Amino acid sequence: MSSPALDALTQALARLPGLGPRSARRAVLHLIKKRETALAPLIAALQAVARDLVTCGICGNIDTADPCAVCTDPRRDPASLCVVEEVADLWALDRARLFGGRYHVLGGRLSALDGVRPEDLAIAQLVARVADGGIGEVVLAMNATLEGQTTMHYVAEQLAPLGVRVMQLAHGLPVGGELDYLDEGTLALALRARRLVE
Numbered sequence: 001m002s003s004p005a006l007d008a009l010t011q012a013l014a015r016l017p018g019l020g021p022r023s024a025r026r027a028v029l030h031l032i033k034k035r036e037t038a039l040a041p042l043i044a045a046l047q048a049v050a051r052d053l054v055t056c057g058i059c060g061n062i063d064t065a066d067p068c069a070v071c072t073d074p075r076r077d078p079a080s081l082c083v084v085e086e087v088a089d090l091w092a093l094d095r096a097r098l099f100g101g102r103y104h105v106l107g108g109r110l111s112a113l114d115g116v117r118p119e120d121l122a123i124a125q126l127v128a129r130v131a132d133g134g135i136g137e138v139v140l141a142m143n144a145t146l147e148g149q150t151t152m153h154y155v156a157e158q159l160a161p162l163g164v165r166v167m168q169l170a171h172g173l174p175v176g177g178e179l180d181y182l183d184e185g186t187l188a189l190a191l192r193a194r195r196l197v198e
């Protein structure tokens with residue numbers, strides 16, 4: 001029906017989250033029809049991202065600059081730090097500018113089942129960052145899953161000797177809720193009503 005090149009493009013797009021074969025075919029048709037206004041800018045954007053993508057050495061965010069745009073943004077409160085499991089969580093919180101401070105991405109969650117230990121996550125880096133000083137409050141914004149909560153309590157224990165206020169998101173997060181899937185209203189509420197970790 002179509003050339004191997006078009007098939008390959010359709011299949012690559014169909015593997016993206018949120019797209020299926022049908023949406024992928026429509027996207028390919030659109031790109032073919034709009035070569036100048038859709039295809040060319042997409043190629044340029046993909047090339048730029050592939051060329052420049054780096055992990056921020058400070059917070060673990062993925063961006064095209066290191067340190068990332070979040071870490072270098074002077075409008076953010078450097079005394080407030082929000083700890084998340086994944087880059088997707090950082091982006092979810094930052095999409096609506098829900099948090100005015102900076103972030104720290106752990107790179108996952110503790111899991112006995114999957115063999116994820118504290119040293120597999122950026123916990124030591126977090127402790128070092130807080131120990132450096134200048135941070136007054138750490139918000140542990142882990143997912144409301146069993147593993148997320150286990151991770152939260154472990155991280156809180158590691159931060160306890162450093163004398164910073166260690167906060168958690170308010171109850172009201174749906175149990176099993178992953179931050180990336182929550183609407184902005186729920187996230188804003190959970191952040192605003194944050195409380196000390198007990």
Ligand SMILES: [Zn+2]
Pocket residue numbers: 056057058059060061067068069070071
């Ligand atoms: Zn950063």
